[in-house]
Amino acid sequence: MAQSNPPFMSGVPELLLLRLLQQQEMYGYDLVRAIRRVTGEAISLGEGVIYPILHSLERNGSLKSKRKPVGGRTRVYYSLTRKGRDRLDQLQNDWRRIQGGITTALETPSNA
Template sequence: MARLGKAGDLMAQSNPPFMSGVPELLLLRLLNDQEMYGYELVRSIKQATDEAITLGEGVIYPVLHGLERNGSLKAKRKAVGGRTRVYYSLTRKGRDRLEKLRSDWHRIQSGITSALGAPANA
């Protein structure tokens, strides 16, 4: 049963770090509401997370490209003014991926909350 890593590529050996996939999750979540372009996403993520998380372009663009390559996103080029923007939107596969990442996140988030709670020596 093929595993996934590196934003969706097939991989052979090692599991990804237990808490990666958050950048991907945030991207997919925002793109699920409306199509957006990379440069815009950089600011949107900062804003949507109340400044808690800032992801630079060096993170955003590679993830975007990976997700497009594996069919989770589709890209549409638009000329605006003299510049070109690349708008991304979710495919069906992208929506599935979003749900999976969301549930992964809930699981680890709950686990940590649980560990941070009351002493174990009950």
């Protein structure tokens, strides 16, 4: 039976956040800038959009957070957990499957 497509567009911020946090721990402002940078400005999340997603990912165990004093301010840094790495693998596989399917559809002549 064919796998059903996940709501992949709504999962894009989650995928990008997990991917970035796989490389290093980061805080909110840093993450918004990094997403713009790594997607070549193709994806630009609203400044406040990521916090509900970060908290939600932390709640389900995909991320952990810790407060760090930096330059007289206390920042909340997020990092990936083992569960988060598994979730990232799953999202990456879903994304590649969908991307492959769309590429195939676009390359198939429309009268086929």
